[in-house]
Amino acid sequence: MSMTLALQRAIQATPERTATVFHQRRQSFRTFGDRVARTAGVLQTLGMQPGDRVGLLGVNSDRWLEALMGVWWAGGVLNPVNTRWSVAEIVYSLDDCDTGILLVDDHFLHRVEGICASAKRPPRIVHVGDGPTSEGMLSLQALVAGGAPVDDASRAASDLACILYTGGTTGFPKGVVHSHGTLWSIGIQRLAQTPMPGDSIALHVAPLFHMGGIGRALVQFIAGQTHVLATGFDAREVLQTIERERVTDLLLVPTMLQALITHPEFDCFDLSSLKRMVYGASPIGESVLERALALLPDVEFTHSYGMTELGNATSNPPQNHGVQGRASGLSRSAGRATFGVAVKVVDETGQELPRGEVGELIACGPNLMLGYWNKPAETARALRNGWLYTGDGARMDAGGNVFIVDRLKDMIVSGGENVYSAEVENVIARHPAVQACAVIAVPDARWGEAVHAVVVPKPGGQLDDAALLAHCRSLIAGYKCPKSFEFRAELPLSAAGKVVKRALREPHWAGQSRKVS
Template sequence: MYLTQGLHRALQQCPERTATIFSGRRHSFGTLGGRVARLAGALRTLGVQPGDRVAMLAHNSDRYAEFFLAVWWAGAVANPVNTRWSAAEIAYSLNDCETAVLLVDDAFAAQVPAIRQQATVVRTVVHAGDAAAPEGMLSYEALLQAAAPMTDAGRQGDELAAILYTGGTTGFPKGVMLSHANLWSAAVARLAELSMAPDGISLLVAPLFHVAGLGRLVTQIVIGATSVIEPVFRADAVLDAIERHRVSDVMLVPSMLQMLLDHPVFDAARLRSLQRIVHGASPMPPALLDRAMQALPHVGFITSYGMTETSAVVSLNGPMCQATRARFDKVLRSVGRAGYGCEVRIVDGEGQPVLSGTVGEIAVRGPGVMLGYWNKPAETAGALRDGWLFTGDGAWMDGSGYMHVVDRLKDMIISGGENVYSVEVEAALMLHPAVASCAVIGVPSEQWGEAVHAVVVLRPGHLADGQALRDHCRTRLAGYKCPKTVDFIEALPLSAAGKVLKNRLREPFWQGRSQRVN
């Protein structure tokens, strides 16, 4: 199957249906199809051939959706760029996969000179913003108006569709190669398990350079449904968009959900249209999920586990709402069971399955698993072994197949010979009424090898010191799991996808030392 198939289907069956809503602009599927065919034709005039890479550095927009579809229509490969990266990191990714054409919006146009100085492969920059195109860049809308529509190139199946670069927290970023079949099968598997009607309206606020945002866009195109697109996450704007456009479905990472609930203008009555919230990308603190379910009792909450290398979806849990939570109580804290279209098992260091209830590494097999890492055969061989993807996530599975993720293996703390899972300690800290958010890391200790260290953000108007939080943890955790030290900061460092950047928190403690590698 191919990733423009859903657009062809919508053009045949519902060309008048609204495809995208962004910043006052509405495009029907008929309009979207015409713009995509012309943009693909424009890319061809710029020298883009089937298999070539085309990049976009921008916030979410309707043009970002057009970018993906047009690149695939032209038979090329999409390379969406992480908006949080420095010019050097961006240039590395562009040079690494030899991206010749780069699209940028108004927010990132000023970075282009620094990027082009280092990214020698880039020959053409297209300005996809609303302002006038800066000198040296081509105008997106002018290209569309001048271009003739081209016939869909029809690349499909195992042919490469996108290269999504990982965060690069342990060295240079790795380009995850995802095929048409990878992304399409992941979307269809999700739809088979959690069906969504074509008249459902989804809010796209997770960044489209991230697999969570891209996966949701692909799903919307597959079923020919409307996407309301927000450029970045802002709690007030998300509340307004859900209310104004009667959004039924949204994907949020836990940090986004917390900011939504904490916002002064939050009002559950404004979210009456909302039917489901899918959460994933990082662990959901149980206290936050409890709070959200109480605040929005009519909403079904769905836990999603996955990663870039699996085209997002591996397992799902839910939907769960306040009225049905008793039925899900035993599995509420799990990330669910293997979704349709993939196999999951928990393995030991030798790759052999472990007994039920035993912590090991999650291994995944199925049509959503990546082709490999671009130009990194050794890393590909390390991750893909005997047909399985070894994820680097630690978890245990119960007798009914429900997975409980305990930590990234690299984030696990070994203190005094005992394994301490940061997720468990964070969940305990989040139960304290003064804690707004937190992260737990391992820091060097002469006595213990590693010591448990907590970094905490307090709620406005609440007070707590390190001793109070340690005493609180001792009522819920074994002594060796409780934080030995606590730092208080105003905000945790987050990636553009809303994940806590624990490498930044660890760095000051481990500078000049050899940190344990799992």
């Protein structure tokens, strides 16, 4: 049950339907399938064996989707690289899962020298863009044009499909391992939860290296429907594209949705084609949701709650976004367990709690990850007796609706991106003038949550915001860097000597009904 079966079906059933639209370039499923089969042949010619990891560093494009399917068609495992990472973070992910081939688009050719200079085993670099290929690199477009298509490797459901890297509680990213079977479950569950009657045209603006983005792409492939791709999120470009391509389906994080509906030219575009809007990755402000519902009254809004480790766990359907749902408070919930998934709220011993009590949300289903790559201890903590422990504090009402109220794991969600405090703390602690530090989430009107660092300087050490920010930016992605700093003589400690982060958070979250934003 390989994900390539979805493409095979589309090629057979609707070969002339538009598969991808990228700027002015359009291609049918027949053409797309041929390029995928040729890409697979190129990868095999370069020495890729079944199960080998292939990295992909690039922005959203039709070539990205061709590479995605090409790796699977050839029998490989995709490592979609986070485009916002620093070179050091990229190299860590490549080294961690022994990625032998790295596909790089035009936007990231400047990163290649640094990657190859610091990787333990420098990957074979293949240029996948439309611009000129740098000296010493292979051109995938030239190789595809001159190569021959190969048969689908037809991987089994249990075979590995991708390793998606996310932040880690130990300060190092974790590779979330998904098989073809778990990805198929994620796609089918999303499609069942949010049906797409008639032809669907989905605009991909969420980055495809994220589970949210790649999950949306899987839905379109399974349904055999059209993908429209934008290299990134620009509110005006999204509005233009919806009008020009008659887009029906859109997935956004709340910060994107807010930027869209507050754009000064919002009323200048014909958005009547838009039928379904899915939002998620972080809680949404009530004022943002109310305004979006008022401006787009004919659009069905769905809130999806999930994570890299399982895709979706719960879904809040359009009916809960109506007048009655908003009046009852159900619009503020994360909805009920999505199809094929069971969820529970449990105490510290794993026992289910009575409805209304707050505990940790856990989930079970065929969509759960296989584990974290080469991290058995962290896998054992997250997966217990077939259940994934999400690290989110929640309560469940009598109707099975889940309300996320806190974050038990030390993680910050800023603009839909996960930031683990330990990773940022490790970087700050490497500054020679820092004695101790703690990183917490604070509410932020634009990003939902912002990274805030509380720092204790060494005696006589000279520290300021600018120096620490420059230090952080040299080692980690910009979205992980603190947006604000606070300097103290000491940190609050428990009797066991641990930092009491609750005491650091309390002033920032006072008066709020939940401790996530």
